[in-house]
Amino acid sequence: MLIGIDIGGTYTDGVVYREGKIIKTAKKPTLYEEIDVSLLAVLDDLIKDMDVKQVKRLVISTTLVTNLIATGRGERTALLLLPGYGLPHDLYRIGDDTYFLKGSIDFRGREIEEIDEKEVIECIEDIKKKGIRRVAIAGKFASRNNLQEKKVQDLFHKHYREALTVISSKVANRLNFPRRAATAYFTAMTLKEWEGFVAQIRSALQERNLSCEVFILKADGGTTPLDLSVFTPCETVFSGPAASTMGGKAITMDDKNAVVIDIGGTTSDISLLIEGNPLYASKGAVISGFYTHIHALAVKSVPLGGDSLIYLQDGSIDVAPYREGNAACLGGNRPTVTDVFNVKYRLNVGNAASSVKALQELALLAGMELDRLCDKVVDIVISRLTEAIKNMFKEWENEPAYKVWEVVNGRRFKPDRLIGIGAAARAIIPVLAEKMDLPYLVHDHSPVANALGAAVARPTLTVNLHIDTAQGVCMVDPGGIRQQVPRSPAFSMEEARKIALNFLQEIGKKRGMEDYLEDYRFYKEEQFNMIRGWDRIGKIFEIELQVAPGFIKEYRGVI
Amino acid sequence: MMKPTGVIFFPAFDWAISPTHPEREERLLYTRDQLFEEGIMDLPHIKEYKPELASFKDVLRVHFCVPSVEERIIEAHLVAAGSALKLADAFLAGEIKNGFAIVRPPGHHAMTVSHANRGFCDINNEAIMIEYVRKKYGIKKVAIVDTDVHHGDGTQEIYYNDPDVLFISFHQDGRTLYPGTGFTSEAGWGRGYGTTINIPLPPRTSDEGIHYVLDNLVLPILEDFKPDLVVNSAGQDNHYTDPLADMCFTAQGYALLNKKLKPDIAVLEGGYSVETALPYVNMGIIMAMAGLDFSNLKEPDYSQNRLRNGSSHLDYLKKLVEKQLFLYRNREEVVNKQYAENKNRFYVEQKSIFYDTEYLYEMQNNKLRLCPECQGYRVIESTARHRDGITYNVGCISIPVNCCRNCHDEARAVYIDMQEKARYDMVYLQDRIDDRYYSFHVQKGIEKVW
Incomplete structure (x- = not known):
């Protein structure tokens, strides 16, 4: 048996699915301030008179994080930016507690300007004084080299242990500095609250003797294990509409x-x-x-x-x-x-x-x-x-x-x-x-x-690689991994694909999605010769591959 | 709300002249990195458009493609030219306040007759856009300011006798750089005399020098000319790091230039310093066109001191500016005198044109009808031996968009006459009045009309 629950803005919907049939449904108004109550009310409705041992999988889609941010109930969060040259810094501001620091990296990941430790420490003191305990750190081109972001984070560990810090390259290691900054910022803002929600769910499930696998639906229509969702709460935004889309796919197949x-x-x-x-x-x-x-x-x-x-x-x-x-x-x-x-x-x-x-x-x-x-x-x-x-x-x-x-x-x-x-x-x-x-x-x-879509959705994973063979580095998203690659100018697309695939397997296994890792597709395969003078000094590869949204293996449709 | 700046970013990541050529896939790679990382396309100040394909007819409005447009033109060219058309449409529909086509391949070395690629260009993106908006929207007066380090000889040639199109090019002196033209003496032909303004700059001219020329020559002329549309051929190889040229312009300098020039449409031309100039110069131009503060934009190795010019350098520029202002201001007088004195029906000129990329020579015999009513039609006889060993002798008749009725009739009669002559392989007629473009295969006796 599979259970899907979609906590929407007006209603919370739930279904129980078994062997091609929806055997039970539930619908309750959503209590805006008490999302966990709405969730459990529907869950209890669904599992009433049921042997909970039969439940294999529970998937939840929720507006919790969306609501937290939209209603300004998120925790006060400081944003530290290392914007370097380019657009006016003011355009990057999010919220009142945005700080602009020295430090700059270029598109090849080369350090152009060092960070100023003294300035960072002053900034940390200021944040401490204001009583802010959440901090997001984002550097321009940190997706090509996150050394400076890490240094700033280390300074927090040293001078302000209690602060919760998030660096942008970790949450999203792709180009687009303001999007990375926003992602890091909203992650830092909601991390604790989401953790709290996860803990509540976990204990509520325990009370009900539900020991099945539990997943959260992400905005891309894929699932992520409840335990892993605590690192990336923002992935759960707009999972409601994603549930509907997956529901549309689920009933047509x-x-x-x-x-x-x-x-x-x-x-x-x-x-x-x-x-x-x-x-x-x-x-x-x-x-x-x-x-x-x-x-x-x-x-x-x-x-x-x-x-x-x-x-x-x-x-x-x-x-x-x-x-x-x-x-x-x-x-x-x-x-x-x-x-x-x-x-x-x-x-x-x-x-x-x-x-x-x-x-x-x-x-x-x-x-x-x-x-x-x-x-x-x-x-x-x-x-x-x-x-x-x-x-x-x-x-x-x-x-x-x-x-x-x-x-x-x-x-x-x-x-x-x-x-x-x-x-x-x-x-x-x-x-x-x-x-x-x-x-x-x-x-x-x-x-x-929508609830059916959630119940049967499979995990998704998108992996992005940027390889620069002249520098001998490879940058990976997700996770902000930086790895050495051979500096050989003979580096081929075949090798680049192999590295990308290894990362997909490695990250996928950590996310418990072994069953779906064969079903990947390359969405981007670009390669550029780097010519200086008349010589080829290396190549740049941009690769994206994905396990796309789809359904768990046992789902074949619904009558 | 303020209208956005339209941007088409078309790096043509799947096209190059050859793998190691300066005009290759990598050219806009770091520009992409910079633009995407800055997130500038996400701002409400910018509206990003998808490129579109120009049609063969759009190309034929400007070029005689030898032997035929189908054989000469590939899709990459049509996308680059089509991007300029798309932005022009958006601009004239009032969707955007201005537009920047960051596209490759470039176009400003492509002349009226196109036998092959020259100076990395096959077709002239700006001219194709200008003829398109003149026909579609009835735009009359256009100014093109070419800020590429190389002389925009293709654009100059296309509009050499057109008094309604002002062409201003500043570039590194032709004695020191490809294509070896763009001297002050090249000032226009027939009624177009004085609306071609060349500003050959000595090597190592910096922001200071270029802005002196801009403030004292380019902007005053533009103000007087009152164009309906201002186009910037936005080459970026005046930059101090460009590997093919020897100038000292900076990203700040380019941004400020665009702020002052206020082009309606800018189209990327050259610029081959793919890592150290293009990412910053392209950012600077977009920011300036969008009205964003660009004071925080700088190259990582920027140093103000390195980029000054001495006083003798500036004195040279002052004289140059005076000379060209004089040329522009007295142009009508000179034209009137020339037309009064010259009793011939035609101006005639012989030319040889070198295609550096494909290494071929073209011989041209140019005739310009000296008409009392209009700028006159052109007849070009052209011969070139192509890379495949075939020599083409072609006859081309070009009827301008502002042509008088007599010239229109006369030019069409010339087209029929030339078809009878066995010395041509192909005869072409470019009839911009009727917007019809003809090619006639003499031996087969087959005519094709677009």
Whole structure:
């Protein structure tokens, strides 16, 4: 038996999956301040009258970290930057406690300016005085050489033991200094709280005699073991939308192009499956307006859902970007999007007469016929969704390209179908599909497909390598590993791939993903001859390989 | 909200002239590292665009490709030129306040007739963009400021007789550097006299010297000319570390130049100091165009003292500036006098052009129609023996976008006449008025129209 629980913004959903079937589901409102309570309420619902020994795997997706950061409840965190030359330092500031220090590295990893120990110590004293206990350290080009970041961290160990420090090269060892800085910063901010959450879960599971493997869903639709998640809490942001995307994939299990739309209470999350594979966000997850280096699926959120209020705005009918309660047919007081679809398409959701009554009142107020009011709302809903979907296609098609063949073989996204997820999908998706002239799928389990997606998702791993044979070094992400390589100018792509693959195996094994390490793919293989004068002095390789999002081996689909 | 600066970064990581050539894949590698690490593309000040392919027709609006556009032009060229077109479209649609195409391969040595690659260039990216916006948007007056260390001889040749296109090039003196041209005496042809301004700078000219020329010559001329579009051929080899040239310009100097020049569209040209100049100069230009403070931008080995010029150097520049200002200010007078005195229907000129990359010579016979109404059409007879051993004799007729009706008719008649002559292998007509481009295979009697 496999259990998946998705703690969303409005509802917490859970499923129990066994041998091709969903045998149990649960849905509870999410208590914003007490995420652990919501989680356990759903879990208890699911395992009631069940032999917990049968549970093999539990996967949780949660908005905890997203909420912590969004609501400013994260712990005060200092950010130490070694920005060197380039953009004005002010552009790199995050929060009030940003410090700019001397020290500079160039793109080949060569030290240009040393750090000033005295200056660092003064900075440490200042941070200590302010009572700040979390510190993120980020140096420009630390992904090519993290010596200076480490030196600053060592000084903290020496002069301010109690401080929790995170260096950027460790959390993300790829180019883009501000994204690395933001990733390190938000990691330092949430590390302890996440640890606390993990400890709570662990003891709650113990109380319930659940001894199965426990995983956390990441923003890229892959899982990570609960114990390892404590090092990278930020990977859990936006795991809710990732659960939906994986849910869309889980209920279809084919290699078609699809648009997955999760229509929730007040938002619709749109994502794309390209030949069955979830599309990644090319710039990583955006947290509080800052780009980060966290691998995430590309998800567009539209402030529009089944519970979105229908109201009069300056005399004309509009759909509000918020909810005031349930749909009238489900016991609410005011009409919502669900009520409109209920009336217009005779869906018989809940008490249909209540839908009519609530809308009739509003129609009177607006001086419109009920039919016309419904038509207008449907138009608004459909056009907002189609516009968002089309923009998503366009954004993907217009991603920058750096090679001739990429430009010549331009991208076109032609969807084969729409996949509806979430409680309101059954009402809205058929209409949307007709307007877009596409087939659609709304599965019986669509309302909890997100939890299913979490339950059966497999681990993912992306490994990036930068090899500079003239310097004889190799830099690896994740982990910020720096390793020697032979300084041979004859170094071949074959050898570079082999090194990359070894790292994938090594890191993958540490993450307990032995079962999936054969299923990798190289996404980037670039090699550059370095010519100085008329001689080749070495080569630079850029390599990326990945175990992409997918499902655990025993999952073959759901009836 | 302030409009962003459009950037197309196209390093062509899968294309090179040859593995060890200066114009190779590695050229923009460290620039990529620098731009990506700075995170400048993530800023709201910048909008990154995807390159697009230019069409053959876009190329033919500028070039006569021998023997044919299909055989001469490869996709890498079309992407570089297409990137400039894309940014021009975005600029004229009002999406961006200005645009920078960081693309390779470069283009400013490519002339009207293109037999082969010369000076690392096959087709002229800026000219293709300019003819495109003139046709599509009716843009009339354009200024091109070429800040590459090499004389932009291709762009100069294309617009040599066009009074609506001002071409200003400063570069290391042609007596000391490829392509060996760009002297003050090259000032334009026919009605284009005085709208070609060459500024041959002595070797080791620094920020101080270049900014003197910019402030006292380039900017005043631009202000007077009032172009509808300002284009910067943004070569970066005036840098003090460039391996092919011998100048002393810095990243700060380039950034400040762009801040003052305020180009609408900048297109990367040369620059072969791949590690020590390009990452910093490209950053500087983007920052300046986006209105970002660039005072924190510096090369790691930057030293202000090394980069000053002596007083005799500056005196030389002062005289140069005076001379070229005089040329520009008196241009109309000179043109009028020339047209009044010359009773011939045509100017005629013989030229030989060397293609350094592929080592071939082209002989040209140029004729410019001296028309009282317009700048006149051009007839070029060209001969060159290509690398495959085949010698091509071709006839080319070029009708400018601002051509008068008479010249238009006359030029089309010339095209028909030339088709009868067995001494040509190919005859081409570039009809920018009708936006139609013809090539006629004389022996086969087959015409192709784009």
